[in-house]
Amino acid sequence: MTKIISREKPKIAFVGLGAMGIGMAIHLLEDGFPVSGFDVNPMALERLLAMGGTAASNPRECAQDASFFICMVANSTQIEQALFAESTGAIFGLKNDAIVILCSTVSPGFPQEVLSQVHNRFSRPDIQIIDSPVSGGTIRATQGTLTIMSSGPENILKISQPILQSLGEALYSIEGGLGSANxxxxxxxxxxxxxxxxxxxxxxxxxxxxxxxxxxxxxxxxxxxxxxxxxxxxxxxxxxxxxxxxxxxxxxxxxxxxxxxxxxxxxxxxxxxxxxxxxxxxxxxxxxxxxxxxxxxxxxxxxxxxxxxxxxxxxxxxxxxxxxxxxxxxxxxxxxxxxxxxxxxxxxxxxxxxxxxxxxxxxxxxxxxxxxxxxxxxxxxxxxxxxxxxxxxxxxxxxxxxxxxxxxxxxxxxxxxxxxxxxxxxxxxxxxxxxxxxxx
Missing domain, CATH: 1.10.1040.10 (N-(1-d-carboxylethyl)-l-norvaline Dehydrogenase; domain 2)
Incomplete structure (x- = not known):
């Protein structure tokens, strides 16, 4: 009998376990992705733990050893806090060549501003960003049937495809570069x-x-x-x-x-x-x-x-x-x-x-x-x-x-x-x- 060896799925850091975020994170777990999560709400972290995920005390800890960092917080201010807060921001914990997936709804110009800070202010040109706002509500988030719009470098979108396919039923790659999805x-x-x-x-x-x-x-x-x-x-x-x-x-x-x-x-x-x-x-x-x-x-x-x-x-x-x-x-x-x-x-x-x-x-x-x-x-x-x-x-x-x-x-x-x-x-x-x- 030939032994079938399954390829290990990459670790995902997930910040923003709100009404939709918790459903998305749990669905990733159900699909076999290791998920580390962070949220200011301790009840959300308890739920993630109960479903087999791990809980972090801050975004930096959450991002350790993760190949993908998903941000599903409420607004652009919270994104900047999650990524760039002094000593606790994810930017200080992201591994080399990590990919940041911004799922929050933000202004179209904001993802490019984030990329500029990552590459220039924090000197991390190895990290890439795609913007992937989602639509569909809490039930579809839990089911992994969201509508997901994504834009960014074509090769980075391709690498991120398994993650997006887990979360969404209708996936759209939007031409025009970073920010076009928003x-x-x-x-x-x-x-x-x-x-x-x-x-x-x-x-x-x-x-x-x-x-x-x-x-x-x-x-x-x-x-x-x-x-x-x-x-x-x-x-x-x-x-x-x-x-x-x-x-x-x-x-x-x-x-x-x-x-x-x-x-x-x-x-x-x-x-x-x-x-x-x-x-x-x-x-x-x-x-x-x-x-x-x-x-x-x-x-x-x-x-x-x-x-x-x-x-x-x-x-x-x-x-x-x-x-x-x-x-x-x-x-x-x-x-x-x-x-x-x-x-x-x-x-x-x-x-x-x-x-x-x-x-x-x-x-x-x-x-x-x-x-x-x-x-x-x-x-x-x-x-x-x-x-x-x-x-x-x-x-x-x-x-x-x-x-x-x-x-x-x-x-x-x-x-x-x-x-x-x-x-x-x-x-x-x-x-x-x-x-x-x-x-x-």
């Missing part, structure tokens, strides 16, 4: 952040009007108004579950990255900016560390459980036109959001042809996005609602909300964009013509 992630977060915020705005309206929130949810799932975030986050609203599956503070950071990119490029981001302000208001209301679906509570401060309670509301046959109006309203907002995101993608020199399938496999997808992207690429010739028709629907929704003294900030911003398009003579065109508002 351009794609920025577009995804633009869409996902708005989708959560508008889902909250819509569900609060439905509850305030005395309609059945569960019925509206089921209706949207099977309609053109569907988005991945609506399907995923509205159940949290319906069950009053604010445990941090994904903390609201993450989208404060991510939407800031999006809008800051727009500001640095003098590029207007109307809907994204409106959504960012809603997240900031929710944080001021004390919801920053709770689930991002909890943003719905800023719309219903008089009864924070109203969306959940309205799931039991009795439905009436004459309410159907209201459900239809709200569903159309959501579809239109998703469509305008898609155009804004794709306009930003073009500004970032991303190809819509390459971007569209990635977003369709990530949390930022919606049926409206898929339709708009297909039409922009000339692949979809089906009739779409005209801008004047969309404008009239949103105007009707605004008037309805006014009767309930209910705020519709994202809806109002979208309506103003449509009215601006009408001023430019685009009323008889479909949503894709809105691209002209961002064109020189």
């Amino acid at each position: 351009k794609v992630k920025l577009i995804n977060q633009h869409l996902a952040g708005i989708h959560i915020a508008v889902a909250a705005e819509i569900m609060g309206l439905v509850a305030t009007m005395g309609l059945n929130t569960q019925q509206l949810y089921q209706m949207v799932l099977n309609s053109p108004a569907h988005s991945w975030m609506f399907e995923n986050r509205v159940p949290h609203m319906l069950s009053n579950d604010w445990s941090p599956h994904s903390a609201l503070g993450i989208f404060i950071k991510d939407m800031r990255i999006v809008t800051s990119e727009g500001l640095s490029r003098s590029f207007p981001l109307y809907v994204a900016s409106a959504a960012e302000q809603l997240y900031r208001f929710a944080a001021l209301s004390g919801y920053e560390k709770e689930d991002d679906a909890g943003i719905v509570r800023i719309f219903i401060p008089h009864n924070l459980s109203l969306v959940s309670a309205a799931a039991q509301q009795q439905s009436h046959a004459d309410d159907q036109p209201k459900y239809d109006l709200i569903s159309h309203m959501l579809e239109i907002i998703h469509g305008v959001t898609a155009v804004e995101a794709l306009a930003l993608a073009i500004k970032l020199d991303l190809s819509i042809k390459s971007l569209a399938p990635i977003i369709s496999n990530a949390a930022g997808t919606s049926r409206s996005f898929e339709t708009v992207a297909s039409r922009m690429m000339g692949k979809d010739s089906t009739n779409m609602r005209t801008l004047v028709q969309s404008r009239n629907i949103l105007a009707k929704a605004m008037i309805l909300a006014q009767a309930y003294n209910y705020p519709l900030q994202i809806t109002a911003t979208t309506l103003q964009l449509l009215q601006q398009a009408l001023v430019h003579g685009l009323g008889d065109e479909d949503h894709t013509s809105l691209l002209a508002l961002w064109s020189p």
Whole structure:
């Protein structure tokens, strides 16, 4: 009998064992990779130990003898702390030719800044970096079925492939060099952040009007108004579950990255900016560390459980036109959001042809996005609602909300964009013509 000798898998250091990070680290363990972990939360380290990993007291200790260093912390400041903190930073423990995989969502220029510090400030030209932001949530992190976007030197991406394949089901190598993957992630977060915020705005309206929130949810799932975030986050609203599956503070950071990119490029981001302000208001209301679906509570401060309670509301046959109006309203907002995101993608020199399938496999997808992207690429010739028709629907929704003294900030911003398009003579065109508002 021939003895089969398995090749030993490389050791991985993993810093950032939060809601998604712990699932990713455990999945790597299950795939046979030795994993050393560090996190400021001792409970996360205990869980890693229970699953067969090892726990370190700081990033430097964590990085000892590891061929790969995965950073899944919350933001760029924490990345710099993990890598460069005096005496405890991973840079002082990384072995020769180690590869740093940045899985956190950061600004597109940040990975190159990190590489410059590694090579120049700390004189470690042997260490290479790839940026590999992930999308998919806590469940897919545990299952190893994340969507992963990666960019960096081609040979380093190839060496890192077994690690990325363990963590993700849909892997995309993004051309354009280090930081390009975070351009794609920025577009995804633009869409996902708005989708959560508008889902909250819509569900609060439905509850305030005395309609059945569960019925509206089921209706949207099977309609053109569907988005991945609506399907995923509205159940949290319906069950009053604010445990941090994904903390609201993450989208404060991510939407800031999006809008800051727009500001640095003098590029207007109307809907994204409106959504960012809603997240900031929710944080001021004390919801920053709770689930991002909890943003719905800023719309219903008089009864924070109203969306959940309205799931039991009795439905009436004459309410159907209201459900239809709200569903159309959501579809239109998703469509305008898609155009804004794709306009930003073009500004970032991303190809819509390459971007569209990635977003369709990530949390930022919606049926409206898929339709708009297909039409922009000339692949979809089906009739779409005209801008004047969309404008009239949103105007009707605004008037309805006014009767309930209910705020519709994202809806109002979208309506103003449509009215601006009408001023430019685009009323008889479909949503894709809105691209002209961002064109020189």
